[in-house]
Amino acid sequence: MYLVEDKAKRADVRTSEQLAGEGFMLATPIASPGGKWEHFPNSHISHHGKACCDIAHEWLIAYDFAQLNGGDILSGPRWMREHSAWGPSAWPIHWCEAVDAKIVDCGVHAAIAQEAFVARGLRAFRAQFIQRYSADAAASWRESWGKGDVSDHWIDGDAIYHEGNAVVVGDDHVKLWDGSAGWWINPRGEAGYGSLAAVRIDARVDSFATGLLWGNRRIPLNLWVEI
């Protein structure tokens, strides 16, 4: 679900192997809202620098607009989930591969949705989530990620790391989009299975100094915030 092969673009970010290794060495999650994912970067889709990725990117933006079908531009791009199911994907991944793949992980969904939201003229940011599930769910996911020969470093006990988007609505309100599920996360969510344990909104901007309002909660930017 994450990553970063494009060192040229983001020299400050470490490789997936390093990060995964770091995670696995921890006996228990770090006692901070971000847990073992405290310094995890958002997933980043790479560009071949050639026409293949240009075409894929242009297609994505035009297709998203077509799918709006006259609806409100604040509608979540649910078509992405129809276009590519959620599952293990191998990183690094390029635009031409990401847009064509039948199965992708939440990092791809979130990166694609981000392009679409921004192209619609919305203010949107990448968001990282930590969600609570169960030991059984985790075991099942480990199994399928193992079969796909893809790292399962996003699972930790009954918590998982997940990616999505934060879309600004109104002045400083935000909605959290989970593209892999195809829904907006419920800000009134309770604790328990599938609930949001922590969130980090990645917004390298000067505005929103006081953070963004999600439901009744004010979320400071670029920090893991416990929910």
Place this chain on the structure above:
Amino acid sequence: MKIFVSGLYAGGNPQPGVGIVRSLRQGYPDATIVGVEYSNGVSGIHFDELDDLWIQRPWGELDLESYGQRVREVLDAGGLWISGSDLEAMWLASVFPDGHANLLAPPMAGIKRITKPVVEAASGLPVRIPTYLSTEHSDWDLHAFCRAQDWRVWLKGPYYDASRTPTWDAFTAVRNALSKVWSTEKLFLQAHVSGYEESVMLSAYQGELLGAVSMRKRDVTAEGKTWAGDVSDVPPEFLEPLRRMVRDTNWTGGGELEMVRDASDQLWLIEMNPRFPAWVHGATIAGHNLPALLVQAATGVRAQPVPAQSAEFTRVVLEVPVRADYPLPPLPEPFAGAVGHSMKHPSGLTALAARLHKIDPDMLDVALAPEGSPAPNAVSALPETYVADIGAQDFGAMQTPQYIYMESTAEALFASAAERARRLSTDDVEVISGYSIKTNPDKRLIKLALDNGFYAEAISLGEVQTALEVGFRPDQVILNGPGKWWPEGLMPRETMHAVFCDSVADLDRVVAAVEAGEMSARHIGIRIRTPNITSRFGIPLDSPTTFAKLIEAVKRLPTDSKFGVHFHMASSHVGVAQWWHLFESMLRWCRSIERLSGRTIEMLDMGGGWYPDDWHADETSKIAHAAELVRAMLPAVRQIASEPGKAMAQPSMALAMRVLEIQEHEDDMIEAVVDASIAEIPMHFWQPHRMVRQCGETGALQPIGRGKTYLMGRLCMEHDIIASNVQLPEGTRAGDLLIFCDAGGYDRSMSYVFGRG
């Protein structure tokens, strides 16, 4: 304490009775709760929390007067009554117009102020009402409303029942069914609002709001009914106006406001119900026992507090034992040969609706127009040129059925299109019109197109030949479509104005033919198939792979021709707003194609399938805006072709027919046989036609309104009914002349020869 609770139907679209009983039982463990029903076929009567049952005969056979008297006795004796049915609440309001201290249902004045769709009582709430139109308007206007709403519309009955009607034939079928079931012609069309459904439930006693909760649907059945939800407090900005509303209407009892929250957070009020909703116990689970609050206010006896168990609730399906003294009724005998035998409303609610109409025809009237506004007219007005053109005919000598060429109408339409094109053209970008020959290949229309500066749009070489015969030059011809090489050997060698390729294979063939000197065109381009719209035409864009193929194909187009893009979608089919979204979407695809292929687009051909009124009424504003958008997004475009085929052709002909025979049946139902048929008017299922009768004596034109007459065509085909629900003017008899207008488009070009001898 004795509490009567009705509305115990507990099927897939349940009534609230069982939920009310469960909530009351928690608040008042010792109360005697009596279930009231009008059929022993209603499953909720077997719910074991009911202490007693009071089962009446179904509404259709119940003696309402004596039943009303017995309800009064029950109330006078101290019994409380909570109604779980809209229609029962309305009937109770008619029996107790000013209420009764023990009747926990709204008074008549309150009910009258919540009739759909306006819900006058809710005017202070932070909600909007989706746009609507009474079906008392003419079919012509109703069709226009549907187009304007992109066919995302609901046809609704006055009490409940609503159906999506995505096409004209679906609309007419549902209109017939709803009118019959609910014994009223007063239905309304309402725009669909896309969003999340939520409700506010309230409980009030004699104008005082006792409590209210908000619920968001978190799971719904196939019918859109609540299956699970979360419950929360009503925010103050909603609660305060709600409190005022309850005071203004002197509300007593439960109530529900059903709403949709759209993507921009606006609430739309869909309807208000004069009773608790079926999810009432879901709120009790969340700690808001609204039925108990109601009983507490009416009796002064404190309800037992029940702590909240969860802010969310869901439903399960349970089997329960059937009570021995009310065994299940036998199933009705299935109709011979028919499928199924279930009866939708075991208690006969539809029969109650019919009876309520008789008690007080106004009681259930849907408030569809603000007071003082003109009454809707079911007869569509006839444009002046129609009247003139019909008046110019010599019907005496006319063999019917006969298409009438509406000369002055056609001339006016073409002239105004030409004038519009001139007005929209600038020094940089020329706007032209193309007449699509397939819409109606009548040479009079093609000639008018030529005389008014149109180009000829052809989809076959046969059509190209027709255009050339009428006088078009090859460089005034635009060739399109998947079958443009048919019939073989007729491709002009002279330079045409534009050729658009319908597929990659077609494009390769065009490229080869141009290279071989077998054809030539100033513009050579592609027709694109925008995603998300079902179409068999054009080069698809539905995956990055097909898009990459299209880009490669565009790079192969001859460089000595200019590059063009053709886009076509019937606006009458997808709706006007959606057409405009598609248009903007198409421009974005074009921009991407330019960037990726390195070819700039110099001609844009936007086909329309415009409904005449939409195209002509749109006037310049939208088309001008479109031209502006094109200029901004595709600065190399020098020519925009618009193709108002149907908009020109459809009004330009009418169909005259004669009545052969009139048969009167019972209940005002009339069947008239005419000498025309669906062979001459094959579009009758898909669009309304404005109709007139010519009076045999005076020759005057009389509009045909809506009624109970069916016009049967002359063919031996079961579906040859060319109009239903019409009202022939008084005195119409065999031999009289009827004229169906708006028949000059596909009615004319798709007419066929069956039954012509």
